[in-house]
Amino acid sequence: MNAMMRYSLTAAGLFALLALTVGAAYVPMGPMNTPVALTIAAAKGVLILGIFMHGRGASPVLKVFITLGFFWLALMAGLTMADYLTRGG
Amino acid sequence: MALGVHAADQNQPVRMSGFLAATAVLGGAFLAIKGYEYHHEISKGLLPGASFHLEESSAPAAQMFFYLYFVMTGIHALHLTIGIGLVGVFLARTVFSRSPRRLALAVNQLGLYWHFVDLVWVFLFPLFYLAGRSS
Numbered sequence: 125m126n127a128m129m130r131y132s133l134t135a136a137g138l139f140a141l142l143a144l145t146v147g148a149a150y151v152p153m154g155p156m157n158t159p160v161a162l163t164i165a166a167a168k169g170v171l172i173l174g175i176f177m178h179g180r181g182a183s184p185v186l187k188v189f190i191t192l193g194f195f196w197l198a199l200m201a202g203l204t205m206a207d208y209l210t211r212g213g
Numbered sequence: 214m215a216l217g218v219h220a221a222d223q224n225q226p227v228r229m230s231g232f233l234a235a236t237a238v239l240g241g242a243f244l245a246i247k248g249y250e251y252h253h254e255i256s257k258g259l260l261p262g263a264s265f266h267l268e269e270s271s272a273p274a275a276q277m278f279f280y281l282y283f284v285m286t287g288i289h290a291l292h293l294t295i296g297i298g299l300v301g302v303f304l305a306r307t308v309f310s311r312s313p314r315r316l317a318l319a320v321n322q323l324g325l326y327w328h329f330v331d332l333v334w335v336f337l338f339p340l341f342y343l344a345g346r347s348s
Contacts, residue, residue, distance in 0.1 A: 127215075127216065127219040128216065131215045131216055131219070134215075145338075145339055145343065146343065149339070149343035149344075149346040149347060150346055150347055151347055152347040153347065157343075157344070157345075157346075157347055158339075158340075158344055161339035161340075161343055161344070162336070162339065162340075164339070165335050165336050165338075165339050168335045169332055169335055169336070172328055172331060172332050172335065173328075173332070175215070176214070176215045176324070176328045176331075177324070177325055177328045177329075178321075
């Protein structure tokens with residue numbers, strides 16, 4: 125598969141997931157709406173990281189460091205959200 | 214941008230410049246839409262501060278939402294502006310570069326920056342634009 129094809133398919137996949145997440149936002153799922161949206165966002169993130177940022181095919185050491193970096197970022201965002209979501213008033 | 218990086222790796226500077234220019238144009242279009250949105254929201258009095266006003270829901274919570282909204286999207290827009298500027302710099306570098314290998318390496322880094330800013334938007338969009346749509 126040539127590069128044009130691979131990147132076009134990835135972009136098409138990203139737009140399909142975008143349509144899915146917009147559609148899912150209008151389905152009443154109570155507290156599940158945000159987790160569903162974030163799961164779809166994570167799937168899009170994997171596409172961007174794996175294909176556009178060349179994570180796929182990277183050396184194992186590089187993969188460990190990519191994972192580490194984003195895990196750290198998720199930790200920071202998670203702790204911030206834990207603060208916002210548990211404050212009363 | 215991904216196609217631009219690929220063209221740089223294949224040592225095709227003309228194709229690379231084309232894809233980089235297209236990237237900058239698309240980034241500019243995003244900023245233009247964002248600017249239009251900001252203008253619309255500010256004219257409706259949604260910018261947090263003394264003149265903030267919104268009748269329908271509880272004002273402090275709404276002000277908190279718009280505070281977060283403007284800060285997060287504003288910082289994202291700032292990074293996108295930096296990205297577009299860098300793409301411009303790299304377009305100029307293509308003309309003067311004598312080492313295609315070094316340029317390709319640099320364009321790869323630019324691609325990582327660009328896609329990271331993109332990745333941030335992937336998460337900001339559902340959190341700010343889609344949260345609470347179904348209720």
